[in-house]
Amino acid sequence: MPDAAGAATLVDVAQAAGVSLATASRAFNSPALVRESTVQRVLEAARHLSFRPNLLGSKLRAQQSRMIGVMLPTLENAVFAECWRGMEDAALAAGYSLMLVTSAYDPARERERIEYLLRHRVDGMVLTVADAADSAVLDQLDREGVPYVLAYNQAATGSRRHSVSVDNRGSAREGVEALIAAGHRRIRVVSGAFMASDRARQRFDGYRDAMRAHGLAPAEPLCLPTHTASNAGQIRALAAGPDAPTAFFCTNDLLAIGVISDLKRLGLRVPRDISVLGYDGIALGALVEPALASVVQPNTEIGERAVARLLARFAPSRAKPPDDAAPGRITLLPHTLRLGGTVAAPA
Amino acid sequence: MPDAAGAATLVDVAQAAGVSLATASRAFNSPALVRESTVQRVLEAARHLSFRPNLLGSKLRAQQSRMIGVMLPTLENAVFAECWRGMEDAALAAGYSLMLVTSAYDPARERERIEYLLRHRVDGMVLTVADAADSAVLDQLDREGVPYVLAYNQAATGSRRHSVSVDNRGSAREGVEALIAAGHRRIRVVSGAFMASDRARQRFDGYRDAMRAHGLAPAEPLCLPTHTASNAGQIRALAAGPDAPTAFFCTNDLLAIGVISDLKRLGLRVPRDISVLGYDGIALGALVEPALASVVQPNTEIGERAVARLLARFAPSRAKPPDDAAPGRITLLPHTLRLGGTVAAPA
């Protein structure tokens, strides 16, 4: 009864199978090195004893945890929840585990949580940080030689950092150009706190590109610290007046949904009176009526690819692909535009 | 340069501080047992060497991982994302780590993922399963003596299982009674797949209770396998005809949001033509316009309390707090009703 006095260990299995500890271990990890009948005997013994390998032991001994640390700002924005699904699938399929922490967009907490992951001896990390270009914690990771891949953050060209994202600036520009093509001239950007998201800033740059390319004057962004009812006042101030915008470009979908509600409360109809374009392409956006127009990112794929990229960094470059020329550190995944719904021609 | 040739270990710290390995360990774990000046010396050496404890070593040796396994159906429903936040805060504050897996409401995957957590030697688990009353995997955990606490699932009275949830049936009944109080008589329930959620069934029972208590005939529930556009047809069929319901009670908020969109597409106005009541109280519901009426659960608190309860099971009941006349295995947290918004009197 190994369960009563603690679970069976590999030693117990070896004993029961009449082989040495080493052979028992090999039967699991490199069965090719063991005679087939011996493998069977070991497996049989293991089953009989309800043997469950203690990963803590292997991790310690093998000096690799086969764990990937994941730090995301929050899961309460579906973008990241969708991304997590991609990561979980990709990691477990490859025999890796994930350890998740959230940073709440707080750089101090980022540091803390990453230190925590490091103590757990994760082999590498997938991270979404507030600002990839100016991140003390990323610099530290570089210094320590810990492999990581950014998700959503877009590494600067020429940067040593690896990232998987869409082209934030270019895609935002495309989205705003679609607005312009629909006839909009007075377009305003609504964003979460810029400080907390370099993506938001890049998307704003894309807005500026689009406006300028079409001879329009970009306006200052409206930065909301967080989307609560109290922001309705700011939206109201913006949406009123003779020169009121005919379209809002929100740097994420959740924000867009909140803005639309605010506009409705002000008696405005979307998209008849005013258009709203979001960014992210969360599944929920397609569910609401009218459907949320959005710049759609492949969120689940971003998760999968970020993990795949990290795994590739672990592998000792078999058949070394030219590395820097070929796959490149920066992966830009294709985005799409979902128009219609909350976007229409201005009144 | 301990970083080049591998990170510094406790042995290095001990050496640098001129003490034994044991003393160095104590300086961190039981500083009370070590002379103050010695503690300082060790800490100083650790800082100097950028010592980072290897949790894998301690976990293995201490025969406890201080890890909690968490299994949730998905994070893409904000209910669970909100719950995760509560768990993360509670666990990290107590010095525990979390390992998250998702089951996608699939019992086979539940087994698999739990086995995976077990191999990681989690000290216990917080779980949301498809059906707590009939779960092979829960039975197995009981047999093996692995402590776990259910979140959202409500253990049957008299069950040996621990759970933290709201009173699903009672709260649903209250919600439906509010509908009845508003003047509704023809009320239908829309649910996700019953098989995948015992909560959905319990909430349906609450609906039945309410209807019967008021002399109304409960109708069959409409069970949607998943909420996609193709369900609009079923909603249409339900919402049409002379005896069409004047209100829908959806067993979760995400579903409710989808149903509302479907109704809008059918040209119906919510709540003027038809009322919709959700369940869960996700933050998003308060953001949309009109606000989603809902039976509100304290999601973050459910996460916190589930972790707290598990932690309490770990501790050898010190000075047993009278708490609740013995805390009891089943914790029912208070719910609230958020009315107005998508619920109004029938036309």
Next chain:
DNA sequence: TTGAAAGCGCTAACAA
């Protein structure tokens, strides 16, 4: 108050 020593469960040389 401190140290010596024995492992936790496992993998991976090195031998046979």
Next chain:
DNA sequence: TTGTTAGCGCTTTCAA
């Protein structure tokens, strides 16, 4: 093809 052996980094008796 299999076995012997030496730890991975840490905690924790047991003695001093």
